Amino acid sequence: MAAFTSARPGEPTPAISDAHKGPTGVLEIPQRFLMGPGPANADPRILAAQSLPLLGHMHPPFLKIMDEVQQGLRYLFQSDTKYTLCASGTGHAGMEMAIANLLEPGEKIVVGNNGIWGTRVCDMADRFGAEVVNLQTAAGTSFSLAELTAALEQHKPAVLFLCQGESSTGVHQSLAGVGEACAKNGTLLLVDTVCSLGGVPMYADAWGVDAIYSGSQKCLSAPPGAAPLMLNDKALQKIKSRKTKVRSYYLDLNLVGDYWGWFGSRSYHHTGMVSMWYAMREALAIVSEEGLEAGWVRHEQAHKALWAGLSEMGLHPFVADPKDRLVTVNTIKVPEGVDWAAVCKNAMDKFSVEIAGGLGPTAGQIWRVGLMGYNAKPANVELVLAAFKDGLTQQGFLKA
Amino acid sequence: MAAFTSARPGEPTPAISDAHKGPTGVLEIPQRFLMGPGPANADPRILAAQSLPLLGHMHPPFLKIMDEVQQGLRYLFQSDTKYTLCASGTGHAGMEMAIANLLEPGEKIVVGNNGIWGTRVCDMADRFGAEVVNLQTAAGTSFSLAELTAALEQHKPAVLFLCQGESSTGVHQSLAGVGEACAKNGTLLLVDTVCSLGGVPMYADAWGVDAIYSGSQKCLSAPPGAAPLMLNDKALQKIKSRKTKVRSYYLDLNLVGDYWGWFGSRSYHHTGMVSMWYAMREALAIVSEEGLEAGWVRHEQAHKALWAGLSEMGLHPFVADPKDRLVTVNTIKVPEGVDWAAVCKNAMDKFSVEIAGGLGPTAGQIWRVGLMGYNAKPANVELVLAAFKDGLTQQGFLKA
Numbered sequence: 001m002a003a004f005t006s007a008r009p010g011e012p013t014p015a016i017s018d019a020h021k022g023p024t025g026v027l028e029i030p031q032r033f034l035m036g037p038g039p040a041n042a043d044p045r046i047l048a049a050q051s052l053p054l055l056g057h058m059h060p061p062f063l064k065i066m067d068e069v070q071q072g073l074r075y076l077f078q079s080d081t082k083y084t085l086c087a088s089g090t091g092h093a094g095m096e097m098a099i100a101n102l103l104e105p106g107e108k109i110v111v112g113n114n115g116i117w118g119t120r121v122c123d124m125a126d127r128f129g130a131e132v133v134n135l136q137t138a139a140g141t142s143f144s145l146a147e148l149t150a151a152l153e154q155h156k157p158a159v160l161f162l163c164q165g166e167s168s169t170g171v172h173q174s175l176a177g178v179g180e181a182c183a184k185n186g187t188l189l190l191v192d193t194v195c196s197l198g199g200v201p202m203y204a205d206a207w208g209v210d211a212i213y214s215g216s217q218k219c220l221s222a223p224p225g226a227a228p229l230m231l232n233d234k235a236l237q238k239i240k241s242r243k244t245k246v247r248s249y250y251l252d253l254n255l256v257g258d259y260w261g262w263f264g265s266r267s268y269h270h271t272g273m274v275s276m277w278y279a280m281r282e283a284l285a286i287v288s289e290e291g292l293e294a295g296w297v298r299h300e301q302a303h304k305a306l307w308a309g310l311s312e313m314g315l316h317p318f319v320a321d322p323k324d325r326l327v328t329v330n331t332i333k334v335p336e337g338v339d340w341a342a343v344c345k346n347a348m349d350k351f352s353v354e355i356a357g358g359l360g361p362t363a364g365q366i367w368r369v370g371l372m373g374y375n376a377k378p379a380n381v382e383l384v385l386a387a388f389k390d391g392l393t394q395q396g397f398l399k400a
Numbered sequence: 401m402a403a404f405t406s407a408r409p410g411e412p413t414p415a416i417s418d419a420h421k422g423p424t425g426v427l428e429i430p431q432r433f434l435m436g437p438g439p440a441n442a443d444p445r446i447l448a449a450q451s452l453p454l455l456g457h458m459h460p461p462f463l464k465i466m467d468e469v470q471q472g473l474r475y476l477f478q479s480d481t482k483y484t485l486c487a488s489g490t491g492h493a494g495m496e497m498a499i500a501n502l503l504e505p506g507e508k509i510v511v512g513n514n515g516i517w518g519t520r521v522c523d524m525a526d527r528f529g530a531e532v533v534n535l536q537t538a539a540g541t542s543f544s545l546a547e548l549t550a551a552l553e554q555h556k557p558a559v560l561f562l563c564q565g566e567s568s569t570g571v572h573q574s575l576a577g578v579g580e581a582c583a584k585n586g587t588l589l590l591v592d593t594v595c596s597l598g599g600v601p602m603y604a605d606a607w608g609v610d611a612i613y614s615g616s617q618k619c620l621s622a623p624p625g626a627a628p629l630m631l632n633d634k635a636l637q638k639i640k641s642r643k644t645k646v647r648s649y650y651l652d653l654n655l656v657g658d659y660w661g662w663f664g665s666r667s668y669h670h671t672g673m674v675s676m677w678y679a680m681r682e683a684l685a686i687v688s689e690e691g692l693e694a695g696w697v698r699h700e701q702a703h704k705a706l707w708a709g710l711s712e713m714g715l716h717p718f719v720a721d722p723k724d725r726l727v728t729v730n731t732i733k734v735p736e737g738v739d740w741a742a743v744c745k746n747a748m749d750k751f752s753v754e755i756a757g758g759l760g761p762t763a764g765q766i767w768r769v770g771l772m773g774y775n776a777k778p779a780n781v782e783l784v785l786a787a788f789k790d791g792l793t794q795q796g797f798l799k800a
Contacts, residue, residue, distance in 0.1 A: 014606040020474035050450035074420035092670040223675040270492040275623035
């Protein structure tokens with residue numbers, strides 16, 4: 001081997017340390033059925049798209065893929081807005097992008113907080129200098145339109161945050177009428193759809209939702225790493241007329257939006273996540289090919305099949321009001337005397353099935369079963385039921 | 401098909417619009433040789449890793465992959481530090497993570513600015529409320545140790561930023577002696593290695609570099625989307641003793657570091673980018689299997705072969721001082737009377753080869769040729785030379 005000259009030609013060259021050399025060998029991954037609150041298993045067609053060769057982040061064929069992602073998101077959000085894109089990060093990056101851009105320091109946000117996502121939005125909004133009104137309701141319940149309207153009228157906030165699918169409690173927040181109430185109070189409606197988008201109905205324009213973010217790894221069956229986002233004209237206007245710069249350069253929608261062609265040109269802002277956006281394009285093609293209604297029906301049927309089986313075993317939903325039950329993340333009360341963690345461990349060890357415990361306000365009280373995207377199908381439901389049956393029999397809750 | 405019940409049971413259901421339905425069909429990607437400043441072509445072994453099935457972001461086999469990534473980064477950075485990780489975003493996320501965490505509002509940063517990366521750091525540091533000293537030198541040159549030492553002594557900044565490989569100008573910044581000068585002045589040394597890491601020597605511990613970030617899509621041959629980062633003990637101490645919260649939740653190293661096991665436990669902070677981290681694990685395995693020295697030699701040889709061919713055509717380097725020339729991103733003066741864009745277009749149309757123009761201070765004056773990672777090999781060099789020869793012949797600069 002020819003010796004390399006040095007750090008830069010003429011400079012001293014320390015010895016290379018092999019102390020941390022590694023890893024070596026080709027990566028191998030065990031098969032798992034990811035039936036917790038996410039990530040869900042990715043569709044193999046989407047994984048295959050991630051093995052395609054790279055394009056440059058400003059190459060015309062890649063810009064066409066970005067256009068297709070934007071189109072697919074319009075269909076998914078049910079919105080005519082021009083302003084869709086994917087943040088280059090996970091769902092949390094989408095959340096932070098929304099908060100960092102929609103709020104200026106000192107502005108008020110009312111956070112509908114019925115689980116961990118509201119709590120997290122409170123934290124983020126506080127870090128960006130907003131005035132936070134933490135509107136709470138009990139874990140396992142949703143906000144009524146009357147409660148939300150009262151809060152809007154009292155606080156006249158710049159932004160109202162709601163989480164459509166609260167994955168820590170399994171609650172489906174209704175959005176009907178909320179957009180109208182927000183508009184009346186000069187408030188922008190921001191909705192988290194990380195674990196609901198594609199699994200349950202979303203009609204952004206009809207419902208008057210001003211801004212939405214989501215995640216790639218739930219009902220869209222892609223790997224984690226892209227955060228779909230939309231703004232309507234009103235939300236964009238808010239961002240364009242900010243008096244202060246967005247604190248984050250990486251998430252500044254004035255710049256990121258320009259890379260996505262929102263303003264008629266395309267400027268380099270950061271290097272788009274090439275493989276990840278291939279995956280998103282493929283995920284959205286799958287959504288379009290199936291059709292939204294068929295997808296929603298499939299998720300609902302999986303949910304019903306799951307509960308038919310769980311009820312037969314004597315298990316009960318954590319969410320008391322049937323209207324509030326999220327079909328994509330199902331929360332199940334742990335019966336008295338049953339070791340929830342042992343049931344999860346048995347499911348993983350024996351069936352390679354992930355069943356999750358609670359999170360935040362529900363830790364130790366519930367199991368969580370995700371039926372999302374590629375996983376929302378009868379075979380997966382059957383596998384989860386078999387894992388519960390086996391675990392509950394071991395625990396003596398079911399007879400052998 | 402069974403009808404789905406509604407948005408939530410009992411609520412009105414608007415009609416679904418098919419106005420934006422699409423895209424459809426399986427994604428197809430044309431082959432391109434990405435010989436610009438990045439992304440470079442990904443190694444097929446790394447792309448294959450991205451088609452492996454997902455694991456959960458807190459599953460033990462996935463945590464083992466994160467451990468392997470951290471180990472591989474220690475080898476790559478040549479550091480014994482415990483504190484390595486990948487930010488869940490592109491190189492810009494790594495840059496913002498470093499700036500957001502290492503600086504508190506009102507603290508001073510001296511930015512060694514000889515191209516667009518310094519300019520960008522100035523912007524980011526300003527957004528986070530730091531006091532920015534923009535230390536400039538002409539495009540195509542680097543900073544001497546004497547200049548840097550004088551700035552450190554004058555400003556006593558909290559942080560000194562340097563870009564090891566300035567991709568807009570093709571300059572390789574020397575780091576020899578800088579760490580020592582920083583330590584004497586109570587300054588942390590932060591280095592951008594986005595287009596240099598893996599391609600040219602880096603000895604973080606021996607050189608006293610306190611914090612480094614990089615990108616996945618250059619000399620590491622992975623897709624864009626992960627930003628390798630390291631802190632030494634001193635840099636970590638700075639972050640742990642901050643008086644103000646990091647503005648960004650997503651990039652807060654007190655939290656992200658905890659997910660990566662820096663503090664002895666593992667807390668969920670965000671959903672790790674499963675496929676992307678498979679890719680990083682595989683990229684780092686390839687680095688370890690080849691060995692750092694062999695990789696550096698390979699990059700240097702590709703650079704020499706490129707310049708042997710370019711010089712024969714009568715082309716000249718943009719960077720005057722041979723010591724300052726970066727081997728990974730080569731900058732080439734556009735000769736008088738030659739249409740640089742026509743040469744790039746011909747290379748893409750006829751050879752599927754990306755050759756880039758200048759950026760920022762060098763726009764219109766230079767071409768940029770990346771020889772990075774999987775692309776730093778004789779066949780790619782020959783293809784680039786063939787594309788230049790053809791383009792320059794068309795332009796009448798070379799005889800037919």
